[in-house]
Amino acid sequence: MAEAGPRREGAPEGEVRAAVPVRAADEAALYRVARRRARDSEQRKMRVDVRYSVGEHTEILAGARRLNLAGAHFVGALVMAHLHGDLALPDQRTSHDDLIDELAALRTEVARIGTNVNQIAHRLNAGGHPHPVDSAVLAAAQEVLAMARAAATAIDTAADVAAASKRVA
Incomplete structure (x- = not known):
């Protein structure tokens, strides 16, 4: 028997969650920061206990899972x-932060386009x-691949310029 609507694994029955738009800059900033930290040579032994509400805890774990x-x-x-x-905290972010993160998200999207075009060309050349x-x-x-490469290069250059001007500002 077919279900009436889409299934959401793990979601309580009847719960409807409003779609909250997530800015590409926010996603890129979190990904950049969380992935940058290198492994320390010594084990972390110090602990800080923090209390969160159930909603905050759920959001934190969802953000961690996403990355x-x-x-x-x-x-x-x-x-x-x-x-x-x-x-920076949300109220401390500058326009440079938003620009850099938007450029990083855009670069990812352009790279995906290039990957897809490469896969198409490979399939056609497969014999x-x-x-x-x-x-x-x-x-x-x-x-299209040449345009994607040129766009990625231009985005990288713009991100470098934005980062350099942020350091000066």
């Missing part, structure tokens, strides 16, 4: 990033009996 991190690592990375000046339209598709794929 494939443990909750403690996620919270620790954010706290240390803030202390080192790498991550077999070529169709008459394959050469036109390959030429178009090559053009």
Whole structure:
């Protein structure tokens, strides 16, 4: 028997959660900060206990899961990033922070486009009996790939300029 609506694993029955738009800059900032922390040579022995509401705890764990991190690592990375000046609290963010994070998110999207075009070209070049339209598709794929590479380079340059001007400001 088919179900009436989409199934949501682990969601309580009847719970409807409003879709909260997540800005690409916020996602990119969290990913950048959480992944930057290198493993220490010594084991961490000090502990800080913090109390969260059930809702806050759920949000923290969801954010950690989204980045494939443990909750403690996620919270620790954010706290240390803030202390080192790498991550501003929402009311302390500057336009440079938003610009850099938006550029990082855009760079990821452009890279995905390039990957998809590469996969298409690889499939067409894989052999077999070529169709008459394959050469036109390959030429178009090559053009799109060149544009994706140029866009990625331009985004990297813009991000470098934004980061350099942030340090000066």
